[in-house]
Amino acid sequence: MSSHTASSSNGGNGSGDSGVPKRNSKRPKYSKFTQQELPACKPILTPRWVVSTFMLIAIVFIPIGIACLIGSRDVVEVVERYETECIPVLNRTNKVQFIQSDADKTCTISMTIPKRMKQPIYVYYQLDNFYQNHRRYVKSRSDEQLKSASKENDTSACKPEDIANGRGAIVPCGLIAWSLFNDTYSFSRQNQSLTVNKKEIAWKSDKQKRFGKNVFPKNFQGGGLVGGATLNESIPLNEQEDLMVWMRTAALPTFRKLYGKIEVDLEEKEVINVTLMNYYNTYSFNGKKKLVLSTTSWIGGRNDFLGIAYLTVGMISFALSMGFTVVYFVKPRLAFYNEDFQMCPASDLWSMVPLVDSIRFSYAVDSTTRDLVTLPSYHGTEVLDRTKNVCRILLMFKTHPSLPIGTEALHHFGTSLLIVTLMSMECLKHYIDSGRILLV
């Protein structure tokens, strides 16, 4: 009301119409907040918006997808599964017994390089069916102990690998450290060995903050059962990069961990011989072991997923935007409402006015098919929207009150409002002639 502004300007001094400003007036003060008139934009997801949004997504995503895919394809990756091969044929019936025995576990496998690999070449081991993310496993570590020497006895979370019998706390304690992977690989090509650089394989943050400088392994693997690798007790934890890598637990039961880097280029078709010590027991739980050699690109290792995903989403968006455009032009809103359908000149509109004013429609809209159906007991009033020269008739429905509420009919004809775009007088006549709008 006009008094809104009045009262807001003179500080709730009463409304203009009441004349005398009342001191104890309970008139609420005007504010945009309480009157719910905060300025707002009203996003309307019109077909045009839908189409252009999809288009935009397509335009952005397809190039990204291609770039990702190229990045990923640049990567050369060689994977060699060896957990069966490295068991002597005789022992393959009882692999667990073999792996737990003291027998010689040296094993040689060879890998063929499919494509030239530029250095640095990353060496990964990949384990399968190994639940590093099991709840019991994940919490079986002591971050405090790893960080500082003074917290050596902080092993409460580490059971059962917390204390070595009578010799004090195990450092590093817990199942994670205990089960440290201990297969080792040495590479050679044409009898010339390749050095594996095992530095810089852990994240810097782990090295600097999480693993202590003056924490040294103690009583490690000294208990009854040896779970995995042993650690050199003279090297502090922050330099035991294998341990750090291992202890950054993986999210999935199939995971890769960085073993080291080969810092020479490998040529295509070259055969790399790997002498590996197959110590680690994955045989109890039928886990696979794989050796992976991989280069990296800007995107990281070989992983087409992101590229494919981007590309797919981009394509789908493009298809959808095309599809919607077609629908938009071919079947505009199922003849309900078309915002820019300007086939009707203004003169036609005005010539239609008397006609529209003088007829009374009787119709209904079937909310399931969204099509006009005639139902004699529905009354409509007509409102002409004369803006923008658009020939548009707004049909306001009044559901007939005498219809039994709660019966099927009302639910069926539930829609109360419908906008029809009529192209011309002929169109209106057509609707009338075809019986879709009944004149009463």
Add this chain to the structure above:
Amino acid sequence: MSGERENVRGSRSRPSRDSSSGPRISSQSVILGLVQPQAPGNRTIYCNDRDANLPVRFKGNSISTTKYNFFTFFPKGMFEQFRRVANCYFLMISILSMTPISPVNPVTNVVPLTLVLLVSLIKEAFEDWRWEKCSLHILLCLNYVQQKRFQNDMVVNNTLIDVLQDEKWVAVPWKKLQVGDIVRVKQDGFFPADLLFLASTNADGVCYIETANLDGETNLKIRKALERTWDYLTPEKAAEFKGEVQCEQPNNSLYTFTGNLIFQKQTLPLSPNQILLRGCSLRNTEYIVGAVVFTGHETKLDIFEEPPSSECFIPGWNLGFRQRLLKENEENQRLKMAKMNEKVHFLALVQIQILGLARELDHVVVPFFYIPEEVMMNSMNVPSKRSTLERKLDKLILALFGTLFMMCLIGAIGSGIFINQKYYYLGLDKGVAAEFNPGNRFVVAALTFFTLITLYSTVIPISLYVSIEMIKFIQSTQFINKDLQMYHAETNTPALARTSNLNEELGQVEYIFSDKTGTLTRNLMEFFKCSIGGEVYGSGVTEIEKGAAQRNGIKIQELRKSATAIQEKGFNFDDHRLMRGAWRNEPTSDTCKEFFRCLAICHTVLPEGDESPEKITYQSASPDEAALVTAAKNFGFFFYRRTHTMIHVRESCVEKMGKIQDVAYEILNVLEFNSTRKRQSVVCRYPNGRLVLYCKGADTVIYERLASGNDDLKKVNRAHLEQFGSAGLRTLCLAFRDLSPETYESWNEKFILAKSSLRGRETKLDEVAELIEKDLILIGSTAIEDKLQEGVPACIETLSRAGIKVWVLTGDQMGTAINIAYACNLINNEMKQFIISSETDAIREVENRGDQVEIACFIKEEVKKQLKKCLEEAQHYLHSAPGPKLTLVMDGKCLMYALDPTLRVMLLNLSLNCTSVVCCRVSPLQKAQVTSLVKKGARKITLSIGDGANDVSMIQAAHIGIGISGLEGMQAVMASDFAIAQFHYLTDLLLVHGQWSYLRICKVIAYFFYKNLTFTLTQFWFTFQTGFSGQRFYDDWFQSLYNVIFTALPVIIVGLFDKDVSASLSKRYPELYKEGIRDAFFKWRVVVTWACFSVYQSLVFYHFVITSSASGKNSSGRMLGQWDISTMAFTCVVITVNLRLLMICNSITRWHYISVGGSILAWFMFIFVYSVLRENVFFVIYVLMSTFYFYLTVLLVPIVALFGDFIYLGIQRWFFPYDSQIVQEIHRHELDDNTSAGSLEAGSQRTPQEEGNPLPREISRHTGFAFDSPGFESFFAAQLGIYAPQKAWDVARRASMKSKPKMPQRN
């Protein structure tokens, strides 16, 4: 008094009472009531002697009605909080998370719970403290419905009252009052405690009190002090008063009091008649003196907090029950059936009103006699209503619990299967805890189940309830209460949401039950026209005539008010032929004189205030009467004083122009009004001895009793009556008869005989009245305008376009009700009317025979027949096309039978098929019953709106009760959920606030559901890849802050600011409201859609993030660990969920941007800091941000996740738009802030387009008779010394100016 009657009833209802209560006290209980078991022993009070009372340690008079005090706040508040299932659940989860089986740190669940509790407690404390400025009267009312506020108590406790100290009246605060004190209460003051009435300034030791605070009745009641104590009025005398009161212990029985006053060595029995209860107020009496008997929480107003048993109620719902009642009681069988029903109704009403359990109407099986109707006065909690949406929300929460259970079960089974010693690295062999022991898989599964419950607890949205509460609280306090559109300047009343529970219910109302008087009409009766001796006087044009003329295209010119026009309440009449004594020059001046005298004498009005024409005010049972007396005053017959036997009238210009004389007419008999008689007569003796009977009443009954002859006048008058009726005026016929002394004497003997008879007294009185009310001479007729409230027809038109059906439930006559329905656009001539009335000849005939059982059966049969007929016809019309709209008009008596279980279904079917229903002559209980009928039977959302005490039951029975505020009378408002000043504010309340609230709450709930489900499902998918161990995917703090920080604020912003279309458009297209009625936004389909997208999104979150992380993630070849990936996923979840919120917004303010952006930012700020501090997520965010992978995923995942939603929304709007979306698109180029302009436009659009005809002929034949006033008969009779049994509390009846309690109280 009524010893005999009391015995009869008392022995039935309270058999053991009399023997135990010492000396026989004539205590008058309301029939059928059972008194609360008494505390043993008596109370002895020494009046005016504080020292003597000291040893007993009576409680003080201060009261505390706050929920909490300083010490109890915390424990009590916590208790309140943990009564909520959700909070309890989270408490359990928190406890569970402290055990070793929990995968999460206790912090995960404790932090959100604490935050939620904190917010709730602050809100509670704030509400408890909140200060509402209002008068003492309202405070006491508040007390009555337990609006507990600390500061209100302070006001009540510190109100001053005069107490006798050292022979002087000293003002002390209420709370200082002690038992035994002598106090003085002045006119219009409230009684500070339960008092023993000692003396009054009125000569005969009576005082008038109003008990509105106790029972909602606004009529005056009389209390009479014991004659022996009348003298103790002055402070000096009162100081001498040393009495000893022996009485029962404090109890809750309003209508009983037993005790003795031992005074000057005499034992005087006390009855309720001498007790003035706290909370009542003194009227028409200068002051009274009383002794305090009960104080503070021992007063009857406050005595107990809880009903004795919540099962203890029965509304008089079915007739079968009443019949059983009759069988049980021989005595009652002879009582008039109708009376009986009314009493049952009355009691049941009390039940409903007070226990607020009307909604439970259907499940009632409790013996009738054990209803403590005194519960009425207790300050007890009316159980707060919950909205339908909230109840549906409970179901949704249950469904979530089901989901949770299923998820946990799957996980538990999985874990049982998975656990195996072969995973040696898990260390499962030596002394492993039971939860991982492969040796007992069952235990593993069971324990994992609990583990997973803790892990998935986030699926239940903990902050949902508190968020909704906050949203609703702000909606009601900031939006509804402060809406300028609903502020009524004249009465200075803004709208008031008394509960914030029901905001969204306002958006789904399908049936409105409206009271007529004071709601649709102003209850402003104005003398508008009259017809005297065949001549019409009065020049006004009614609203209805104007409306009709407008529809016919005729323009009526507003007549200029002439100089003679007098503006006064109740008088809107102008005709120079009558005013200022000009009537003497009319040819019919003698008739005029009789006309005016009849107006001045034949009534039951009490004058109040100064005896001058300007200052006097008239108290009357019905405003009609006051209007008539006011009219007489303006015509020069000023009624200024009523004594027990006399009416004093100051007549001017009668003998001679300009001469004034006071005339005293002796009132010999008052033949009171009742609904069967439809007339009222007074036999009076002029000072010159002339005996005249003046009679006024409905045209039908008056015409039957006219003397023969003078047919012309009758015919002309009848034509005038029809003319008045069609103009929507309420008419009365006036007639008189001269009596000869002999005729009168012989009749009077019969009258006295009838009056003193005990059985069938009313019938006999009616019969006797018949003997003298005959051979009347017609004087003329009056026409009173019952003014419609502002904007009512337009509002009703708008509401009906919104698909809301308006029913009028009124205590008025059928004719009046139909008239008003026409005026309000509820009925028009195109409609087919079904009228079911008990006023048919057949029914009357049976009624005259007087056999109650027969009457009952007959009416029932009749009603059944009619219902069946109407229903058949209705169905016929429905199937014929295009059928007319249907309307049903029914009167209370028929309704009573139609509500019988056997007929109820038929009634419901019929009435639901009708566009409008008008129920007239209905009792307050029936209003509630009709409301419940639709509420229960049709399961539709109902809204009741009313303004008076008689609407309280209806207001409480409906889903939403609305009280009309701004005028006097607070009962309806106090019982209501929302109070508005004008009926037409309903448009704003429903179409704007209701619609928006509904939309917002739906969105908030759906969104909460979605975001928690999505979040939890990502955890669930992770569980499958962790060997079902229940390892958490996210860090503890991520999980605990997800609900309360990272996603909390935006949804509240949506709950506050979202609107589909602007307020003006909502009103311009009322049809949009139907979406709410159809519950379009919170169907199960909607929920399932959201759930599907939740599943989809959670899969995207989990698998996209996991899969894309399988290889080294930057050129250094290093691998990401579990916490890196989960942080990644969580980032995606937070971003997506917040963006998704923007997608559901219809309007986006900058608050949306701030909150959504802020939430996402908050997450990053948090993780930047947090990842430096915590071990397991150490540096993860920095590690992540050093990779391309992070940015690529953060771009990809939210878009993919929202892809489905986007397509859905686009297609939905494109191909299956909601109505509101179409309107949005039509008006999307308009400016946003168009409320003011829009509402004007909307207003002009409201003009009805239907070609309405003026009132139809058959209706104009209804001459609009409408007048009813409960009798003063017993009051006058008592004053005349005629023996007449009367009820302690109900002697005099003053009508409020607003409400007419239709509860028949007379015996």
